[in-house]
Amino acid sequence: MPALVASLAAALAVSSCGTPGTPLPPSLKLPDPVTNLSAMRTGDQVTLTWTMPRKNTDKLLIQSDIPIRICRRERTGVCLPVAVMLSFAPNAKAAFTESLPHDLATGAPRPLTYFVELDNARGRSAGPSNAAPALAGEAPAAVTGLSAQLRKEGVVLHWSPDESAAQPTVIRLHRTLLTAPNSEPAARPASQQGLLAPPKELIEQTLLADSGPAQDLVLDKTIRFGRTYEYRAQRVARIEIDGQTVELPGPLSAPIHVEAIDTFPPAAPAGLAAVATSADSAAGPSIDLSWLPLPEPSLAGYAVYRREDSAPSDGWQRISAPQPVIGPAFHDPSVQPGHTYRYAVTAIDQLGHESPHSPEAEETVPNP
Numbered sequence: 617m618p619a620l621v622a623s624l625a626a627a628l629a630v631s632s633c634g635t636p637g638t639p640l641p642p643s644l645k646l647p648d649p650v651t652n653l654s655a656m657r658t659g660d661q662v663t664l665t666w667t668m669p670r671k672n673t674d675k676l677l678i679q680s681d682i683p684i685r686i687c688r689r690e691r692t693g694v695c696l697p698v699a700v701m702l703s704f705a706p707n708a709k710a711a712f713t714e715s716l717p718h719d720l721a722t723g724a725p726r727p728l729t730y731f732v733e734l735d736n737a738r739g740r741s742a743g744p745s746n747a748a749p750a751l752a753g754e755a756p757a758a759v760t761g762l763s764a765q766l767r768k769e770g771v772v773l774h775w776s777p778d779e780s781a782a783q784p785t786v787i788r789l790h791r792t793l794l795t796a797p798n799s800e801p802a803a804r805p806a807s808q809q810g811l812l813a814p815p816k817e818l819i820e821q822t823l824l825a826d827s828g829p830a831q832d833l834v835l836d837k838t839i840r841f842g843r844t845y846e847y848r849a850q851r852v853a854r855i856e857i858d859g860q861t862v863e864l865p866g867p868l869s870a871p872i873h874v875e876a877i878d879t880f881p882p883a884a885p886a887g888l889a890a891v892a893t894s895a896d897s898a899a900g901p902s903i904d905l906s907w908l909p910l911p912e913p914s915l916a917g918y919a920v921y922r923r924e925d926s927a928p929s930d931g932w933q934r935i936s937a938p939q940p941v942i943g944p945a946f947h948d949p950s951v952q953p954g955h956t957y958r959y960a961v962t963a964i965d966q967l968g969h970e971s972p973h974s975p976e977a978e979e980t981v982p983n984p
Contacts, residue, residue, distance in 0.1 A: 644674075644736060645674065645736045646672055646741060647673075647682050647741070647742065648670075648671055650745035651745065651746055652667055652746070653665075653745040656750070657751060660715060660755075661713055661714065662713070662750050663713045664686065664712045664714075664732070666710050666745065667710070668704045680706075681703040682703060682734050684701075684710075684733065684735070686698045686700075686712060686730065686731070688714075688729065688730045688731075689728070690720065690728055698714055699714070723752070723753050723754060724754075725752070725783070726753055727751065727855070727857050729749050729750070730747070730748040749857045749860060751863070755865065755867070757851060758866055758867045759787065759849040759850060759869040760776045761774070761776030762869045762870070763775070763872065766874060766876060769835060769837060770835050771836045771845070773789060773834050773847060774833040775849055776832070777832045785852055785854075785866075787824070787850070788822055791822070791836065792820055792847075793818070793844075794873070817840060841877065841878035842876065846873050846874075849868070850868045851865070852866065853865075880969065881969040881970055882915060883910060884973060884974045884975075885908065885918060885974040886908050886975070887907050888906075888960070888974045888975060888976070889907070890905050890977040890978065891903065891904050892951070892981045899949070901982075902949040902951060903947075903979050904946075904947055905945065905946040905948065905977070907974065909944045915966075918936070918941045918946075919940060919941065919961070920934070920961055921959065921961070922959050923957070923958050924956065924957055935948060951981045953982065953983045954982075956978060957980075958978050959979075960973035
C-alpha cells in the first residue's frame with residue numbers, strides 16, 4: 617500500500633508540472649477612463665469637473681496620483697491639447713479651468729468639446745473620457761433695465777430688449793429669498809381647513825423666459841407675500857449638440873429687491889342669489905342668500921350688505937356680524953313683507969383687505 621500511494625503522488629506531480637495553464641497577459645495598470653466629465657462656461661472661462669477613478673482596468677486599487685491630459689475640439693476638428701501632465705489622486709473630485717483664447721471667445725456660438733485622458737506610469741491610457749460639450753463664441757450681452765412691479769398675481773419682471781442680438785436667447789432669472797416670516801400665518805379659516813400647508817420655500821430659484829423684441833417681461837407667480845426677494849437676470853444662448861442642449865450664459869445683471877407686501881384686496885364674489893320665504897312660514901319672512909365660494913388662499917370670509925330698493929345706490933348697510941361670514945351663504949330674517957331688498961357681498965382676506973361689492977341680487981318678500 618505505501619508503494620501505491622507513493623506512485624500516485626508521483627503521477628500527480630508529473631501531471632501538474634507538465635501541463636501549464638493559460639498564460640495571463642501582463643498587467644498594464646491602465647486607469648479606468650473618466651465617465652462623468654462635465655464642462656461649464658462662465659464668461660470667457662470653461663471649468664471642467666470630473667471624478668478620478670479608484671481602480672485600474674485590472675480591477676486593482678490605484679496607489680498613486682494619476683497623470684492626465686486634457687484636449688478640446690472645435691466643431692468636428694482635431695482635439696488640441698489644453699493641459700498635459702497634470703495629476704490628481706485616485707477617487708478625487710477634480711477640476712480644471714481654462715481661459716479661452718480670443719478666437720474661441722468671439723464670433724457666433726458654436727460647439728466645443730472637451731476630453732480627459734488618464735495615463736499609466738508609461739504614458740499609456742485606456743482611452744478618453746466621455747465628451748463634455750460647451751460653446752465657443754461671444755457670450756450674450758448683459759441684461760439692462762431690470763425692474764419689477766408687484767401685483768396680486770405675483771411679481772412682473774421687465775428688462776430692456778437686446779435689439780442687436782445676432783440670435784435668439786432666453787432670459788434666466790435668479791431669485792434669492794432674503795427674508796421670511798418668523799412664524800407661519802394664522803390658522804386657516806374653517807372653509808379652508810383640510811388643505812395642505814404650502815411647501816417650504818427654496819432659498820434659491822431660477823426661472824426661464826423667452827427673450828426678443830416681442831418678449832421682455834415675465835410673471836413670477838411663485839412668490840409669497842410677506843417676504844423679500846432679490847432678482848438678477850442673464851441672457852443665455854442655447855444650442856442643441858447631439859441631442860443635448862448646451863448653454864452659453866452672459867453676465868449677471870445688477871440685483872433688484874422686491875418687498876412682497878400684500879396690499880391687494882380679494883376678488884369680488886360672484887353668483888349671488890337671493891330667495892325669499894313668506895310671512896306664512898313658521899319662522900316668519902326671511903331672505904336666504906348664497907354665492908359661489910371664492911378660491912383665495914388667504915380668504916378669511918365674507919361681509920353681507922343690504923339696502924332697500926327705495927334707498928340711494930350708496931345706501932348700503934352691513935348686516936353681517938363684524939367677524940367675516942365663513943361660508944358662502946347668509947340668512948337674513950330682518951325683512952318686511954311687501955318690501956324689496958338689494959344685496960351685495962364682499963370678500964375679506966386675513967389681513968383685513970376687503971374686495972369690491974359683488975353684482976347685486978334683488979328679492980321681494982311676498983305679502984301674507
